[in-house]
Each structure stands twice: as C-alpha cells, then as structure tokens.
Amino acid sequence: MRDTVLRMSKSAYVSGMKTLGSGLRALHVLDDAPPPRTARTKHWFYSLTRVYDPQAMIKMDVPWWTYDAIDAVETWLKGREQARIFEYGSGASSLWLARRAGEVHSVEHHEGFYEYMRPSFEAQDNLSVELVEPEVSDHPVVPSQKEGQSGLDFADYVAAIDRAGGTFDLVVVDGRARGASLAHAVQRLAPDGLVVFDNSRRARYRPAIESSGLRERRCTGLTPTLPYGEQTSLLSPV
Known part of the structure; x- marks a missing residue:
C-alpha cells in the first residue's frame, strides 16, 4: 500500500511540474532554452519543470548529481x-x-x-x-x-x-x-x-x-x- 501511494504521489508530482512548465513557457515566464548553469537558482527552477526527462537534461548539459x-x-x-x-x-x-x-x-x-x-x-x-x-x-x-x-x-x-x-x-x-x-x-x-x-x-x-x-x-x-x-x-x- 505504501509503495502504491508513493508511486502515485511521484506520478502526480511529475505530471504537475511538467504541466506547470508548459504553462510558464506559454506565458513566456520561462524560456524554451535553459538558463546557463552559472545562474544556478534559475537553472534549478527550470529543471524542476523537466523532471524525469533525460533528453531535456542533455539539453541542460547536466548529469543528475548535485x-x-x-x-x-x-x-x-x-x-x-x-x-x-x-x-x-x-x-x-x-x-x-x-x-x-x-x-x-x-x-x-x-x-x-x-x-x-x-x-x-x-x-x-x-x-x-x-x-x-x-x-x-x-x-x-x-x-x-x-x-x-x-x-x-x-x-x-x-x-x-x-x-x-x-x-x-x-x-x-x-x-x-x-x-x-x-x-x-x-x-x-x-x-x-x-x-x-x-x-x-x-x-x-x-x-x-x-x-x-x-x-x-x-x-x-x-x-x-x-x-x-x-x-x-x-x-x-x-
């Protein structure tokens, strides 16, 4: 039961963040292209809307480490x-x-x-x-x-x-x-x-x-x- 709840919560989070990202890009709050990694907070916030998207991470030019x-x-x-x-x-x-x-x-x-x-x-x-x-x-x-x-x-x-x-x-x-x-x-x-x-x-x-x-x-x-x-x-x- 616990594992099922965790999977559902993770799925809901991923879906919600991707939807948020699409909305922010439509409103031009977020650009389609990622900000430079030197602007760490902006880069991180942008990345939250690309969760579990390895192709997006390739474009962001980052591995999945801190x-x-x-x-x-x-x-x-x-x-x-x-x-x-x-x-x-x-x-x-x-x-x-x-x-x-x-x-x-x-x-x-x-x-x-x-x-x-x-x-x-x-x-x-x-x-x-x-x-x-x-x-x-x-x-x-x-x-x-x-x-x-x-x-x-x-x-x-x-x-x-x-x-x-x-x-x-x-x-x-x-x-x-x-x-x-x-x-x-x-x-x-x-x-x-x-x-x-x-x-x-x-x-x-x-x-x-x-x-x-x-x-x-x-x-x-x-x-x-x-x-x-x-x-x-x-x-x-x-």
Whole structure:
C-alpha cells in the first residue's frame, strides 16, 4: 500500500511540474532554452519543470548529481581531455562526460531506458554503452538493496568494468548494486583517479563507502530536477 501511494504521489508530482512548465513557457515566464548553469537558482527552477526527462537534461548539459559535484568534476576534468571514464548507470550524464573526456564506457541494466537513449548514445563517437540486464536468481551472487529488486543477480552488470579492461581516471557509481560496483571500481581506479558516488547519504551505501579505503568529499545541496537537497560524494585515493 505504501509503495502504491508513493508511486502515485511521484506520478502526480511529475505530471504537475511538467504541466506547470508548459504553462510558464506559454506565458513566456520561462524560456524554451535553459538558463546557463552559472545562474544556478534559475537553472534549478527550470529543471524542476523537466523532471524525469533525460533528453531535456542533455539539453541542460547536466548529469543528475548535485550542482556542487557537477562543478567539482567539471573542474577536475579540465586538463584531462583524454580521461578514460567508466560509468555504472547511463543517461544524460553519459553525454555530459563524453563531451569532456576522451573515452566513456557505461553499463545500463534497464532495456527500455537503454533503447530510449540509444540514438543519443550512438551519436557520440567516444561513448559506448553496454546493456546488461540482471539475471533472475533465488540466490543472487550480487544482489541489489533497492526495493523491488529482490531475486535479481547483478554480478554480470558489476563485472562490466572488468570486461572494459584497464584502469580508469574517473568512475561513476550511480546505478544498481552500488556497494559491489564501488568495490570493483577501486580495483580499476587510476592512482590519481576519482570516483563519483551519487545519493551517498543513503544509509545502505554508507558501509561500502566507509570501507572503500578512499577519502570522501561530500557535495550536498541542490540537484537538477529534484525539489529537495541531495548528496553526491567524490572519492579519491588517500
């Protein structure tokens, strides 16, 4: 019952914000084009009317992390135009990263989302996205702690970084089975590399972060499309 109420509330919010955005654009209160990200409050307010719209986020040129994390990673990538990146969880962030790095490999677990985004992915020459759906299992080797994901094994998904091979300057952990993904990321991270771990304030992720052996910088605050504060952590070798 609780899950049903939450889904209905989320659906109503998304629908309401998109309707509001259409109305504000019709009244010329909002422009069709997003404001620059340097005008953070305006950019954030505009983004609220584009919630769950990855194509709009591509146009806004933002990943789905906190603004402070976005700014920090963009600064970190400057001078690293040939950076090699691996990403757990594809989307607008995949395009954002590919515009700023030499090579981006991403893994996606959801076939419907992958097919929806596929034309955008394939238009970016230095981006490769692998679809790896979880396997149904009574005894998952790598389970996900997310609600509704029980009985699914993400072992092959998590191992995608090993199939890509080599080391990575930047690894983004923003998909499923994040604890196991982080453990694999640490093994593939360049000595001076960086891990972006999104939604890091969630209690189920804290043990993996705290036992990773990496130094944590917490970036909290506004996030594109979200009406509440969030946290993205930047993890680096000690």
